[in-house]
Amino acid sequence: MSELPDWFESGRRHVWLPYTQMQTARPPLPVVSAQGTRLRLADGRELVDGISSWWACVHGYRHQHIEAAVRRQLETLPHVMLGGLAHEQAYVLAQRLSALLPGDLNHVFFSDSGSVAVEVAMKMAAQFWLNRGQRRMKFLCFRGGYHGDTFATMSVCDPDEGMHSLFKGALLEQLVVDLPRDAAGEAALGQVLARHGGDLAGIVVEPLVQGAGGMVFHDAFTLQALRRLADEHDLLLIFDEIFVGLGRLGDAMFACQIAGVQPDIVTLSKALTGGTLPLAATIASARIHDGFLSDDPMNALMHGPTYMGNALGCAAANASLDLFESEPRLEQAQAIGARLEGLLAPLRTLRGVRDVRTRGAIGVVQLDRPAPADQLSAACIERGVWLRPFRDILYTTPPLTIAEDDLAQVGAAMVEAVGAWSASLPD
Numbered sequence: 379m380s381e382l383p384d385w386f387e388s389g390r391r392h393v394w395l396p397y398t399q400m401q402t403a404r405p406p407l408p409v410v411s412a413q414g415t416r417l418r419l420a421d422g423r424e425l426v427d428g429i430s431s432w433w434a435c436v437h438g439y440r441h442q443h444i445e446a447a448v449r450r451q452l453e454t455l456p457h458v459m460l461g462g463l464a465h466e467q468a469y470v471l472a473q474r475l476s477a478l479l480p481g482d483l484n485h486v487f488f489s490d491s492g493s494v495a496v497e498v499a500m501k502m503a504a505q506f507w508l509n510r511g512q513r514r515m516k517f518l519c520f521r522g523g524y525h526g527d528t529f530a531t532m533s534v535c536d537p538d539e540g541m542h543s544l545f546k547g548a549l550l551e552q553l554v555v556d557l558p559r560d561a562a563g564e565a566a567l568g569q570v571l572a573r574h575g576g577d578l579a580g581i582v583v584e585p586l587v588q589g590a591g592g593m594v595f596h597d598a599f600t601l602q603a604l605r606r607l608a609d610e611h612d613l614l615l616i617f618d619e620i621f622v623g624l625g626r627l628g629d630a631m632f633a634c635q636i637a638g639v640q641p642d643i644v645t646l647s648k649a650l651t652g653g654t655l656p657l658a659a660t661i662a663s664a665r666i667h668d669g670f671l672s673d674d675p676m677n678a679l680m681h682g683p684t685y686m687g688n689a690l691g692c693a694a695a696n697a698s699l700d701l702f703e704s705e706p707r708l709e710q711a712q713a714i715g716a717r718l719e720g721l722l723a724p725l726r727t728l729r730g731v732r733d734v735r736t737r738g739a740i741g742v743v744q745l746d747r748p749a750p751a752d753q754l755s756a757a758c759i760e761r762g763v764w765l766r767p768f769r770d771i772l773y774t775t776p777p778l779t780i781a782e783d784d785l786a787q788v789g790a791a792m793v794e795a796v797g798a799w800s801a802s803l804p805d
């Protein structure tokens with residue numbers, strides 16, 4: 379790389395990067411623009427974005443419909459506080475999300491990031507019980523789970539595998555178990571809950587796919603079992619759909635619909651604005667919402683991020699929902715999954731590859747050891763594809779609008795990158 383832009387050279391020392399050892403990390407790639415599924419780098423190269431900027435950019439970059447909506451909003455009302463004031467985009471979005479989500483998940487609390495949406499869900503659940511005179515602050519959560527990087531959300535992530543194991547002991551103490559995957563697992567968890575259920579406010583789970591914990595899938599059975607157990611032990615069931623929600627799985631807009639399970643609280647973020655602006659939502663059922671109704675002001679939900687319901691973000695989200703209505707996103711997600719199945723198949727039999735799996739528009743290659751992230755990433759970049767391996771996996775979650783040849787390029791890059799690594803393994 380020769381022509382690095384001035385802003386990059388002069389700003390580099392000052393930007394602290396995510397999940398990055400700043401002493402040894404390779405410099406990030408300066409991006410100057412993006413269009414559709416492609417990122418344009420400062421040196422003129424183009425990369426197909428195989429992970430949609432952390433799973434957010436579902437309609438591709440710079441979709442005209444979203445861009446026009448945000449521009450219109452910018453010229454009328456970019457932001458106004460939701461405390462005491464109202465604006466159209468947030469109210470329309472809340473109504474639309476309520477209509478899209480199943481059952482009576484009809485009460486939308488806006489925030490500005492996924493972690494905060496999960497924090498709010500946890501606070502809602504804990505205060506729901508407080509408002510009834512019960513002190514139930516803990517949560518049941520699962521190995522392999524990921525729910526964010528703030529202190530409360532770290533406490534419901536996998537305690538050992540996660541990037542938060544350093545903080546073990548300093549975090550809220552939660553009840554962490556394996557996901558129940560069959561009748562025996564359900565019965566075992568039932569016994570645990572019989573002992574500890576009284577302390578618990580609820581259950582926090584990523585439905586159908588545990589994302590940042592390693593792209594591990596489970597069946598609808600698991601969620602149906604959790605619903606049964608939640609009912610039996612009077613726990614609130616929280617589905618963190620920040621990764622899987624909004625079309626990623628192809629069969630429906632939300633994992634709760636695919637599983638046929640009605641949670642009490644759902645969290646959304648990432649794809650909510652089509653990857654254009656930060657926005658998140660915590661959506662509660664009527665029962666949860668009504669548990670805060672009272673003559674006592676202290677029974678109100680005590681939360682209110684400054685930028686909650688940001689009008690630009692809500693305008694982008696409404697435009698994104700328009701696209702889900704007018705364009706065949708779910709079919710596209712299904713088609714991506716079917717094609718990835720074929721594209722990644724050659725890796726199944728390679729040495730060092732433990733598993734190849736797809737679910738909706740998610741394609742995962744799991745290795746039998748920690749992934750050589752720099753090597754795999756560089757090999758993909760050489761083939762014009764942006765991917766970010768982590769733990770033991772190389773995965774793709776492309777924009778749902780990705781063209782066939784771009785998807786083929788992503789698949790070929792994964793096959794060649796993992797293939798070269800596998801061939802270099804000692805016997």
Ligand SMILES: *Cc1c(COP(=O)(O)O)cnc(C)c1O
Pocket residue numbers: 491492493494496524525526527584589590618619620621647648
């Ligand atoms: C990304 C993610 C979060 C955290 O969202 P941020 O916007 O990064 O704070 C929470 N839960 C799940 C399932 C996620 O994938």
